[in-house]
Amino acid sequence: MSLIVMKFGGSSVGTPERMKRVAKRIVERKAEGHSIVVVVSAMGDTTDELIDLSKQICDGIPPAREMDMLLTTGEQVSVSLLAMAIHSLGDRAVSYTGWQCGMITESVHGKARITDIDPHRVLKAIDNDQVVIVAGFQGMTEDGEITTLGRGGSDTTAVALAAAIKADLCEIYTDVDGIYSTDPRIVKCARKLTDISYDEMLELANLGAAVLHPRAVEYAKNYNVALVVRSSFTQNEGTSVKEVASMEQGIVVRGIAFDKNIARVSILGVPERPGQLAKVFTTLAEAQIDVDIIVQSGVMKGLADFSFSCSLTDRERAVNVIEGIQAEVGFREVTSEDNLVKVSIVGAGMVSTPGVAAKMFEVISSLGASINMVSTSEIKMSCVIDIQYLEDVVKGLHTAYDLDTADQVFVGGPADRR
Structure with a gap:
């Protein structure tokens, strides 16, 4: 008998009919002799609807604490309905909120990290032969x-819980049937990967691939959780995420990701004095603003210009935070821009293969796009370009790195991030 965690995203349980189909799949899995823990997201577009509702009530930015109180209700609806659906099929189930199943987090509303899990209640229900259904996304x-x-x-909830209860397998069910070399909605001949390493998947997730959340991959890597991504709408084999993935002959780049949620903020005329950048980026960190690529564009007459990228949603806050320390730092002005996209290539084979970067630059330049920012690591390279070139660049890179396949048929829709 195996202990399996099954996570279902919002689109998988988006309607009563889909909820019943998921319940049937869970009951069938349990009948195979497995103990089952299920993590569920809010139904369909519930979270977006709750956010819209808050905007109708609140003119400004709603209090973060109250937003968390509001948004966690979506998952509570899902877990209770799924438990009912399993009961109606003649099996036993119990639903828990995140806090009822012992999910302890840090004190940051909106994007808290899990600090500890006390799964005794979950384990007790498993011992009582119940399907345990846990609300994802909350603690x-x-x-x-x-x-x-x-x-x-919810991805993070599932993997962290799998680690805490020492599950044999964590399955992430979504509306795509695995992890692809890139978004199949842009590149129709994208290939579904049989497996991928934790490191490659972590890079892809951080760089915009929407199938798995980065924190979930971090947990899987740190606790060696066996992870599979598969479709909730088909019985197709999914993609395994593990420590070392098989290497296809000649395939250096494993995947291409892109992130449209990006802005560039530039700080112009910064006096060259020790501690200036430390002050800027410490202030941004204290405001919980994540910074990605940092570039110095030149020094003239003791003044330097710096640019960094951040999420588009943090753009306005980042500018306001920096303007708040203008008198202390002494820079001339701060500007920002959007309509950008970060396109990235990822592959463990890149580290030992010459010419990978050159090929990326050649493809982008041949399509008439300018590269605004560049970032590299051992297994990835990212370029920030104007968003109008996104589709052409992704298609060009996919072909250039020999990722096209003639017989791949994409199964699924937009990836489910909750």
């Missing part, structure tokens, strides 16, 4: 405050 602080884990947090 509670040591002080009893309800928190959310950020968009995609």
Whole structure:
């Protein structure tokens, strides 16, 4: 008998009919002799609808604590309905919120990290032969405050819980039937990967691939959780995420990701004095603003210009935070721009293969796009370009790195991040 965690995203349980289909799949899996723990997201577009509702009530930015109170209700609806559906099929199930199953988080509303899990209640229900259904995306602080884990947090809930209860397998069910070399909605001949390494998947997730949340991959890697991504709508084999993936002959780049949620902020005329950049980026960190690529564009007469990328949603806050320290730092002005996209190539084979970067630059330039920013690591390279070139560049890179396949048929729709 195996202990399996099954996670279902919002589109998988988006209607009563889909909810019943998921319940049937769970009951069938349990009948095979497995103990089952299920993590569920809010139904369909529930979270977006709750956010819209808050905007109708609140003119400005709603209090973060109250937003977490509001958004966690979506998952509570899902877990209770799924438990009912399993009961109607003659099996036994019990539903828990994140805090009822012992999910402890840090005190950051909107994007809290899990700090500890006390799964005794989950394990007791498993011993009683019940299907345990847990609300994803949520937890509670040591002080009893309800928190959310950020968009995609249900993936993190599932993998972290799998690690805590020492599950044999964690399956992420979504509306695509695995992990592809790139978004099949852009490249029709994208290939579905049989397997991929934790490191490659972590890079792809951080760089915009929407199938798995980065924190979930981090947990899987750190605790060696066996992870499979597969479709909730088909019986097709999914993609395994593991420590070392098989290497296809001649395939250096395994995947191409892109992130449209990106802005560039530039700080112009910064005096060259020790501690200036430390002050800027410490202030941004204290405001919980994540910074990605940082570039110095030149020094003239003791003044330097710096640019960094951040999420588009943090753009306005980042500018306001930096303007707040203008008198202290002494820079001339701060500007920002959007309509950008970060396109990235990822592959463990890149580290030992010359010419990978040159080929990426050649493809982008041949399509008439300018490269605004560049970032590299051992297994990835990212270029920030104007968003109008996105589709052509992704298609060009996919072909250039020999990722096209003539017989691949894409099964699924937009990836489910909750």
